[in-house]
Amino acid sequence: MARERKIDMVILGLLSHEDLSGYDIKKRIDGAISFFWKGSFGNIYPALKDMESGTLITKSDTSVGGREKITYHITKAGKEALKKWLQEEQVSNELKYETLLKLFFGGADSKSVSIRNIEIFEEQIKADLILLKSYCDTLEKLMDDEDHVYYYLTASFGVDTYEAYLKWCDKAKKMLNSKEAGGV
Amino acid sequence: MARERKIDMVILGLLSHEDLSGYDIKKRIDGAISFFWKGSFGNIYPALKDMESGTLITKSDTSVGGREKITYHITKAGKEALKKWLQEEQVSNELKYETLLKLFFGGADSKSVSIRNIEIFEEQIKADLILLKSYCDTLEKLMDDEDHVYYYLTASFGVDTYEAYLKWCDKAKKMLNSKEAGGV
DNA sequence: AAACAGATATATCAAACTGATACATAAGGA
DNA sequence: TCCTTATGTATCAGTTTGATATATCTGTTT
Numbered sequence: 001m002a003r004e005r006k007i008d009m010v011i012l013g014l015l016s017h018e019d020l021s022g023y024d025i026k027k028r029i030d031g032a033i034s035f036f037w038k039g040s041f042g043n044i045y046p047a048l049k050d051m052e053s054g055t056l057i058t059k060s061d062t063s064v065g066g067r068e069k070i071t072y073h074i075t076k077a078g079k080e081a082l083k084k085w086l087q088e089e090q091v092s093n094e095l096k097y098e099t100l101l102k103l104f105f106g107g108a109d110s111k112s113v114s115i116r117n118i119e120i121f122e123e124q125i126k127a128d129l130i131l132l133k134s135y136c137d138t139l140e141k142l143m144d145d146e147d148h149v150y151y152y153l154t155a156s157f158g159v160d161t162y163e164a165y166l167k168w169c170d171k172a173k174k175m176l177n178s179k180e181a182g183g184v
Numbered sequence: 185m186a187r188e189r190k191i192d193m194v195i196l197g198l199l200s201h202e203d204l205s206g207y208d209i210k211k212r213i214d215g216a217i218s219f220f221w222k223g224s225f226g227n228i229y230p231a232l233k234d235m236e237s238g239t240l241i242t243k244s245d246t247s248v249g250g251r252e253k254i255t256y257h258i259t260k261a262g263k264e265a266l267k268k269w270l271q272e273e274q275v276s277n278e279l280k281y282e283t284l285l286k287l288f289f290g291g292a293d294s295k296s297v298s299i300r301n302i303e304i305f306e307e308q309i310k311a312d313l314i315l316l317k318s319y320c321d322t323l324e325k326l327m328d329d330e331d332h333v334y335y336y337l338t339a340s341f342g343v344d345t346y347e348a349y350l351k352w353c354d355k356a357k358k359m360l361n362s363k364e365a366g367g368v
Numbered sequence: 369a370a371a372c373a374g375a376t377a378t379a380t381c382a383a384a385c386t387g388a389t390a391c392a393t394a395a396g397g398a
Numbered sequence: 399t400c401c402t403t404a405t406g407t408a409t410c411a412g413t414t415t416g417a418t419a420t421a422t423c424t425g426t427t428t
Contacts (some may be wrong), residue, residue: 003387003412006282013289023377033288036281043414045379067422068377079292086293089304091282097220098190098275104217104338105197107331108263109270114334120273147291149363150298153356154288157349164348165341172337179333187383187416207406227385229408251393252407369428376423385414394405 004085007039007047008056012082015057015074017147022048022070032151035132035158048072056081103172115176122169129162191223191231192240196266199241199258201331206232206254216335219316219342232256240265287356299360306353313346 014020014028022044029039048070051057056078062071074082099121106114136159139152198204198212206229213223232254235241240262246255258266283305290298320343323336 005413006280006285007414009289010285013285013292016289016292021377022379033285036279036284038278038280038415040415040417041377041379042381042416046413063377065423070378082289083293086286086289086297086301089300091286091301091304092280093283093305093308094222094278094280095220096190096222096276096278096280099277100220100338100341101190101194101197101217102270102275104334105193105200105266105270106334108197108200109267113270116273117270117275120275121277124277149359150288150290153359154284156355157284157352160352161345161348164345168341168344171340175333175337189384191385205406206408222386224386224388225406225408226387226410230384247406249393251405253405254407371426371428373426374424377421378419380419381417383415383417386412388410388412390407390409392406394403396401396403398399398401 005043005047007043008051009082009085010037010039011044011047011051011072012056012074012078012085015072016079016082019071019073021062021072032135033154035128036154051078111176111179115173118169118172118176122166122173125162125165125169129159129166132158132162189227189231191227192235193266193269194221194223195228195231195235195256196240196258196262196269199256200263200266203255203257205246205256217338219312220338235262295360295363299357302353302356302360306350306357309346309349309353313343313350316342316346 010029010033011025014025020028022041025044025048026039026041029037048057048059052059052072055075057072057074059070059072062069099117102117103114106117132155136152136155139148139155142148143152194213194217195209198209204212206225209228209232210223210225213221213228232241232243236243236256239259241256241258243254243256246253283301286301287298290301316339320336320339323332323339326332327336
């Protein structure tokens with residue numbers, strides 16, 4: 001059975017708002033949805049080719065000067081495929097936290113290494129949270145526009161969970177520090 | 185450059201506590217760390233073979249009756265590789281939330297579909313949270329044992345973030361419902 | 369004007385990972 | 399005895415990642 005390729009839906013979702021090139025798609029992914037989804041040229045370009053040889057999208061040459069550029073446009077069939085996916089009840093949500101993996105196996109090394117791992121995570125989350133918050137604030141003011149409600153909710157998910165991460169970091173560090181005296 | 189294979193570290197981490205077969209490793213992953221990490225036979229077995237032909241683990245035939253069984257044991261070099269990884273400051277934490285993806289592109293369909301997507305997520309999280317909480321409670325009572333502190337902290341991360349998810353679900357549903365009247 | 373860095377743009381590849389499938393044995397209950 | 403479930407290893411097609419290759423254009427510095 002042909003597995004569902006998630007990048008197809010990301011591309012169709014983005015194209016449902018505007019025509020884009022592969023490069024543009026990468027930028028959109030890296031921008032608005034990067035904190036909960038990633039995409040790489042290595043799967044964007046092949047996906048575009050496949051969908052274009054099917055009926056979901058069409059392409060047009062929009063090269064400027066000597067620089068090649070292909071702009072893609074979603075078809076009616078593409079929009080229907082997107083809707084169908086949106087209506088499917090089955091979803092796969094995957095978390096791969098190397099930080100937690102290291103913490104789980106922390107007993108194999110010293111406590112200070114585990115604490116450092118938490119601090120690295122904390123620093124990263126703090127930095128990302130600043131960006132997410134300002135993005136979220138911007139969206140909150142634009143919520144009259146129908147689409148922005150959806151963008152706001154996803155950004156808001158990021159803010160809420162990142163804040164929960166930081167609280168946990170605090171708790172975890174305190175717990176490990178309190179055990180330090182009797183540690184390895 | 186040879187990419188780092190994360191499953192290797194998961195396997196070494198598990199083997200640092202006890203000798204295990206490939207099947208056992210899969211069970212351990214599905215048990216204690218499944219909410220933040222996944223593993224499949226398709227990458228566990230090849231990783232075991234590769235590491236065994238290297239110097240990180242050794243194998244021994246522990247077949248019982250007619251049923252084949254290979255048990256793996258971590259070597260000193262394997263323990264050092266694990267420690268080295270634990271001490272590396274660079275980590276990659278990846279979130280792939282199809283639920284958020286669908287919400288982000290929700291404007292392409294009706295509000296009721298988006299609300300339903302949130303409800304499905306909520307139901308799943310609620311079910312998982314019950315298991316995680318009882319797992320977490322058990323670990324809390326065992327924290328005299330050094331290792332259990334680490335297990336508790338990871339489980340606690342799960343509980344804290346899942347609770348944040350549920351709060352967000354509530355907020356998101358209310359926001360979408362309040363806009364329902366003027367919606368599509 | 370030349371040199372350079374960085375953004376734009378497409379494309380491909382090896383290695384890693386997923387989810388399914390295949391195959392076989394063992395244990396337990398109906 | 400039959401059937402289901404658990405144990406156990408293994409492989410495969412398809413998907414994804416992260417790196418690399420190649421080329422053009424733009425803006426800045428020398």
